[in-house]
Amino acid sequence: MVRYINVKSRARTEFIDITDKVQEVLKEAGIVSGICYLYVPHTTAAITVNEGADPSVQRDIQAVLNKLVPFEGDYHHREGNSSAHIKASLVGISETVLVDEGRLVLGTWQSIFFCEFDGPRHRRVALKCLGDKKSS
Numbered sequence: 374m375v376r377y378i379n380v381k382s383r384a385r386t387e388f389i390d391i392t393d394k395v396q397e398v399l400k401e402a403g404i405v406s407g408i409c410y411l412y413v414p415h416t417t418a419a420i421t422v423n424e425g426a427d428p429s430v431q432r433d434i435q436a437v438l439n440k441l442v443p444f445e446g447d448y449h450h451r452e453g454n455s456s457a458h459i460k461a462s463l464v465g466i467s468e469t470v471l472v473d474e475g476r477l478v479l480g481t482w483q484s485i486f487f488c489e490f491d492g493p494r495h496r497r498v499a500l501k502c503l504g505d506k507k508s509s
């Protein structure tokens with residue numbers, strides 16, 4: 374069964390920490406050891422694992438992406454959101470996180486971020502948790 378997390382972005386570009394929501398889904402799925410595959414079914418959003426302790430890191434990543442891929446440019450796509458499409462491809466639309474003892478295996482400073490590049494919008498993230506279930 375594929376599960377979904379709903380995300381509501383509030384800005385044009387925004388990184389939203391979804392670690393707790395992913396952990397909740399993992400608990401519902403009852404997987405104690407395995408993997409959690411996360412997939413963003415959108416063309417102008419992405420997902421990444423990076424520092425969650427200092428919000429400046431997310432701001433810096435967004436600032437550099439905006440510098441690398443400006444909102445306005447010599448783009449052909451008529452919808453006017455080519456920068457968002459390009460950023461989504463640069464960052465990537467999937468992540469795989471290991472699961473052990475029913476918890477996501479993340480480093481002390483790591484969080485899972487949904488990356489909005491063409492907000493604000495309602496979005497979703499698909500998850501497939503695979504592995505050994507709790508024996509009852």
Ligand code: ZN
Binds near residue numbers: 452453
């Ligand atoms: Zn577009």
